[in-house]
Amino acid sequence: MSRRLHNSVLLFLFLFALAGCRAAGPPSSPEPIRARDDLGREIELNRPPERIISLAPNITEILYELGLGDRVVGVTTYCDHPPEAAQKEKIGDTINPNLERIVSLRPDLVLLSTASQLQSFDTQLRARQIPVYAVDDHSVASVTRAYEQIGRLTGDPILAKTKADRFNEQIRTIEQRTRHLKPIRVLLVIQTEPLMVPGERSFVTEMIRMAGGESITTDAVRDYAQFSVETVIERAPEVIVIPGSAPEPRRLPGYEWAQLSQTPAMKHHRVYALHGDLLMRPGPRLVVGLEDLAAVLHPEAFPESVHGR
Numbered sequence: 001m002s003r004r005l006h007n008s009v010l011l012f013l014f015l016f017a018l019a020g021c022r023a024a025g026p027p028s029s030p031e032p033i034r035a036r037d038d039l040g041r042e043i044e045l046n047r048p049p050e051r052i053i054s055l056a057p058n059i060t061e062i063l064y065e066l067g068l069g070d071r072v073v074g075v076t077t078y079c080d081h082p083p084e085a086a087q088k089e090k091i092g093d094t095i096n097p098n099l100e101r102i103v104s105l106r107p108d109l110v111l112l113s114t115a116s117q118l119q120s121f122d123t124q125l126r127a128r129q130i131p132v133y134a135v136d137d138h139s140v141a142s143v144t145r146a147y148e149q150i151g152r153l154t155g156d157p158i159l160a161k162t163k164a165d166r167f168n169e170q171i172r173t174i175e176q177r178t179r180h181l182k183p184i185r186v187l188l189v190i191q192t193e194p195l196m197v198p199g200e201r202s203f204v205t206e207m208i209r210m211a212g213g214e215s216i217t218t219d220a221v222r223d224y225a226q227f228s229v230e231t232v233i234e235r236a237p238e239v240i241v242i243p244g245s246a247p248e249p250r251r252l253p254g255y256e257w258a259q260l261s262q263t264p265a266m267k268h269h270r271v272y273a274l275h276g277d278l279l280m281r282p283g284p285r286l287v288v289g290l291e292d293l294a295a296v297l298h299p300e301a302f303p304e305s306v307h308g309r
Contacts, residue, residue, distance in 0.1 A: 035153055038114055038136035038145070045131060048155030049109035055097055056113035058283035059135055060085050062146055063111075065163060065284045068154055074105045081277065081285070099124055109153065113137050115223070137282040138223070139203050140210065144168055146282075163284075170287045171210065174294050177301045178212025184297045186213040187237035187265065188279075190224055192257075197227040203282050211294035212301070213239070229259050239297055240265040243280070244273030249292045272296045 033045040053074040054060040060079040063072055069084055074091045089105060092098040094116045102110065102125070110125055112118055114136045125132045133153060136142045144164040151160020186208050190196040198204035199220030208215045216235040217227055240260070244250060253269040260266050274296070278289030295305040 033153060033155075035133070035149060037132075037134045037149075038142070039134045041134070043131055043133050043153075045109065045153065049107075049131075049153065051105065051107045051109070052154075053091060053102055053105060053107040053110045054079060055091075055111065055118065056094055056116060056135070056137075057081070057277070058137060058143075058281040059111045059113060059146070059150075061281065061283035061285065062143075062150055066147070066151055066154065066156065066160060068150075071154070073107060074102060097121060103128060103130070109133065111135060111150070137203065138201055140171060140206050140282070140286065142203070143282050143284075143286060167284065167287060171290065174287070174291050175210050178210075178294050178298050181212050181298050181301060183209075183212060183214040185236065185238045185264075186215055186241060186297065187217070187232055187235075187239070187263075188215065188241045190243070190280075192242070195227050195229055195232070196224055199223055199225045204279060207279065207286070207290050207293060211290055212298045213293070232260060233263060236264055238264045238268075238270060240271045241279075241293065241296070242271065242273050243276030245275065246273065247275060249274045249296055251296075270296075 033048065035043050037043055050071055051073045052063065052068065052071045054063060054072060055076055057076065057079045060072065060075050061081055063069065064082050064085060072085070072088055075085055075088045076097065077090050077093050079088070080086045091101045091105070094113070097118070099121065107130060110130055110132045112122065112132065112134055114134050115138070122132050122134070133149070135146045135149070144167060147160045147164035147167065148157065151157045188198055188204060188208060190198065197217040197220055198215065199222050200218050202223040205215045205218055216232065216237050220227060240263070250273045251269070252271045252273055255271040257266065265271055274289065274292050278285050278292060295302040299305065
């Protein structure tokens, strides 16, 4: 090999080695995760959170549905599904969480619901440099957004999008089965004494419509409001739904409510108990609650179900 060729080869090898050293240097820092929560506030995380606290049962269910249960370090006393969630450290209820306990768990993300009205508590967390993300739950569509936003914050947007798309498809399928049927007048009861019902802005009212019903309490101005028994009698509900604890919907032919005894629902024994969590938690199981509700309103559209018979 000539001296000139030998020198050229040595120069090439030196430059190649130098480039390799540069490529093997320390990796660049990952891009921060930026998002805007459902109150319109910016949140920035340096990396996907590893220690998450959930301040609402529906948020806890979404976290577990996204496979993030091992990152959850604290939940409320109402967070009882899935069963593993009930074993997590309790930080109080949704209205009165324990600030000191939350701080002691060293969370790098706290998720709360806008329905809990925790503005002052939220301010205290932010003052301690704890990232807080508020999730809206005033509509069925908010479940989809919660999936996608939580997935983005926690580093797996693809899985979150898949879960959200499946949720939407299941909702659409149920809606299609009742869309062309005559709406059934429905009284959905939150509690009986005093009578509390879902109002115009409640996602429960939206579910009644999706299930092929027409809520008789849509003019209630608050999400959940006290309602007049006299107005219920005047509007003659065809079906009455009350919250229950059994996993399957139950027809209550012997149900007694003297004041409403002359309504069509009572006369025709169309009073049903549906699991309260399936109707009241805007999370993954809302699909089950919607199908149960649609089946009791329109059993003809759900022949595979015996719940409405």
